[in-house]
Amino acid sequence: RIMLFAWYDLVGSAGVGIIILTYVLLQLEKLRSDELSYSLLNALGAGLILVSLVFNFNFSAFIVEFFWVLISIYGVVRYFLRKR
Numbered sequence: 001r002i003m004l005f006a007w008y009d010l011v012g013s014a015g016v017g018i019i020i021l022t023y024v025l026l027q028l029e030k031l032r033s034d035e036l037s038y039s040l041l042n043a044l045g046a047g048l049i050l051v052s053l054v055f056n057f058n059f060s061a062f063i064v065e066f067f068w069v070l071i072s073i074y075g076v077v078r079y080f081l082r083k084r
Helices: 005-029 036-055 059-083
Strands: none
Touching: 005 036, 036 059
16 A cells, blocks of 8 residues: 655655654754754744644644644743843
8 A cells, every 4th residue: 555645744754754863963962952943943843843733633632732832932031131
């Protein structure tokens, strides 16, 4: 059976890839959790997954990704507040 991917599946998969890569970089100590890039990458990844969920909705996944974006935005704001 052939599995077809819509554009939003590719977008969501890219988001998953970004989140996994970000976590790997954190564990390899190539990225720190207090860096701006960490929060931005997490927000981007979760945001891309949310885009895919608009077209293929899953409530549990939506809740996780929604809060992942919110927490990442908190990290971005906290980063800039520390820099002041």
